[in-house]
Amino acid sequence: MVPVAKCGNWFGPYLARAGKFTIGAKGEEVSYANYDEALSALRTMPVPRWRRPNSKGNWGIVTGVRWRRPNELTTP
Known part of the structure; x- marks a missing residue:
């Protein structure tokens, strides 16, 4: 499961910036240099937050306002 923001953006591997999340x-x-480590850390946060380009x-x-399976989502 990955966090999804109100705008529909979700935390995915495509969000690396200069090789980091x-x-x-x-x-x-x-x-984090590793996506899985970053996602694991997001899962421990009371409210998941991440950077993404607008x-x-x-x-x-x-x-993040909800959690979804990545196969249910499309990459922006």
Whole structure:
């Protein structure tokens, strides 16, 4: 299962930026080189948060509001 934000964005392997996945609330962010480790850490957070690019290419933090199986989702 992966976290999905209200906007429909989900935490997937396509979100590596410079080879790393950044998760956590602003000011408490942690970067992981490995997707599975980052996903495992997200699963332990009370509220999962991660960085992803918006439509203009700016990387911002989104908050997960539900969990879904990756095969139920499409890559943005």
